[in-house]
Amino acid sequence: MRIGAIEAGGTKFVCGIGDENGIVLDRVSFPTEQPEKTLGQVIAYFKDKQVEAIGVGTFGPIDIDPNSPTYGYVTTTPKPGWSNYPFLDTLKREFDVPFGWDTDVNAAAFGEATWGAAKGLDSVLYYTIGTGVGVGVYAEGKMVHGLVHPEGGHVLTRRHPDDAYEGFCPYHGDCFEGIAAGPAIERRWKVKGSELSEDHPAWRMEAFYIGQALANAILMISPKKIILGGGVMHQLQLFPLIREEVRSNLNGYVNAQAIVSGLDDYIVPPGLGDNAGLCGSIALGLQAWNQNR
Ligand code: ADP
Ligand code: ZN
DSSP states (O other): OOEEEEEEOSSEEEEEEEOTTOOEEEEEEEEOOOHHHHHHHHHHHHTTSOOSEEEEEEOSSBOOOTTSTTTTOBOSOOSTTTTTBOHHHHHHTTOOSOEEEEEHHHHHHHHHHHHSTTTTOSOEEEEEESSSEEEEEEETTEEOOTTSOOOGGGOBOOOOTTOOOOOOBTTTBSBHHHHHSHHHHHHHHTSOGGGSOTTOTHHHHHHHHHHHHHHHHHHHHOOSOEEEESGGGGOTTHHHHHHHHHHHHHTTOSOOHHHHTOHHHHEEOOTTGGGHHHHHHHHHHHHHHHHTO
C-alpha cells in the first residue's frame, strides 16, 4: 500500500511515501515559502505517485475541528501568507483520497505510538524542542484536540536562579518555549546550541526547564511514556539531566514503577529518529484510509 505523507514545518516541508508498516519508501524536502509556491511543489510531487491516502502533520496553530467552517486551515501564524490559509482544501481539490490532518507533534506522538518508542501504548506525549517547543498528546488511544489543540510549549516555568535571559516568546516572554527552545539557548549563551560543549552549564539550565515542564505534564496527563525530539534534543547528554530534574521535582509523589525506577525507559528519544514526523503523517494517512473503508 502507498500512503502519502506531508510533514509541514515552519522552515521546511518533507513529503514522502510510506507503506502500512510505516516504512518510508521515498522522501523529498523543500523550504517553506509562500503557500501557493510550497503547496504547488507538494501537489507536483504527489501527482504521479498513486497514493491511496494522504496524512498531513503540520505546524500551527491549525483548525482541526471537522465541524468548523475553517477546518483544515492554518489559523493565526505569523508566517507570511499562511495565516487563514485553506491548506487542506488546496490539497483536496487535487487528490480524491482520504486525508488525515493534525498538528505535527500530534502526528509524531501517533507515529511513535504506532511504530516507534511507544509502540503498543495507548498514551504518550511527544515534545519537539527546536526552533519552538511543541507538544503532541496521544491519550486513551486518540490524539487529544480539545478546544483547539494542546499548546504545551507555552506553559509557564519557574526561573532558574542564575538565568538573566528574558525569553523570546512574543506572547509570554519567558514561557517554556521562550526560555528553552533553540533560539533561547543561542541568545542566552551568544553561541548556537550545537557549538556548546557537552559539559557546558547551558545543558543543566536547559534540563532545569525541560524537567519542570515534564513534571507538570506527568501530573496533568499521566502519560505512559514521554518522547523528546527536535534539534536541541540531539544533545543526548540532556536525557540523564532531565530525568534527574523530573525525579527531584516529583519528589516521590507519583508512585509508579516508570517514575520510581524506570525513568531511563520513560523519558526517551524518538524510536523513529528523524523520521518521527514523517512516519506520524503516514500513520495519519493510514488511519484516514481505514476510517473511509
Ligand atoms: P525546527 O524546530 O525548525 O523544525 P529543529 O528541530 O532542527 O528544527 O530545531 C532547530 C533548533 O534546534 C535551532 O534553534 C538550532 O539551533 C537547534 N539545534 C539544532 N541542532 C542542534 C544540536 N545538535 N544541538 C543543540 N541545538 C541544536
Ligand atoms: Zn509563549
